[in-house]
Amino acid sequence: DVKVTQSSRYLVKRTGEKVFLECVQDMDHENMFWYRQDPGLGLRLIYFSYDVKMKEKGDIPEGYSVSREKKERFSLILESASTNQTSMYLCASTQIGTNEKLFFGSGTQLSVL
Amino acid sequence: KQEVTQIPAALSVPEGENLVLNCSFTDSAIYNLQWFRQDPGKGLTSLLLIQSSQREQTSGRLNASLDKSSGRSTLYIAASQPGDSATYLCAVDSHSNDYKLSFGAGTTVTVRA
Helix, strand or coil, X not given: CCCEEECCCEEEECCCCCEEEEEEECCCCCEEEEEEEECCCEEEEEEEECXXXXXXXXXXXXXXXXXXXXXXXXXXXXXXXXXHHCEEEEEEEECCCXXXXXXXXXXXXXXXX | CCCEECCCCEEEEECCCCEEEEEEECCCCCCEEEEEEXXXXXXXXXXXXXXXXXXXXXXXXXEEEEECCCCEEEEEECCCCHHHCEEEEEEEECCCCCCCEEECCCEEEEEEC
């Protein structure tokens, strides 16, 4: 089975801190994604990556950056955390090609105080 | 821009009843549609993926239909069980070379024992 692992289930940070969310997948998938999920707003795409060292902005990239130095690992960085970044963060991956299922990690619930 | 709607937002049924979950989308030029399940505080699990050329997909007690021309998909869950209680989301892929899915807000299902 495909496994997408997010390093933390719960994280509490202070305003202004730099925050790293890590995601690792074990199925050699080319495509990786970071979403945030908020009540009433659903899932929103922050960034995605088609390959190593490659990144593309999603719908809400402001305040975030990403890093993909290795194929299996996709990191989301909050440069200076703010309270409005309190959210559930979900990482996902999929194989290249049409009609490929998307596989999600278990999520990281981030609280910024 | 693709808009995906799921109605109702919540559903409560007695155990054994069949579930019918609806998903509608505004742009019929899609490549596929996926149904996901999400348990509270967890990530999403892909249940079924229907390609644009298909009318339905089945997996065990789950059956998903797709009517592209009317912009609708329906997920049927036969003989519901308390373990089916979860939020079900549909997501549409509108671009073959771009894996940005458009998600619905989900239907939260409660199956009463």
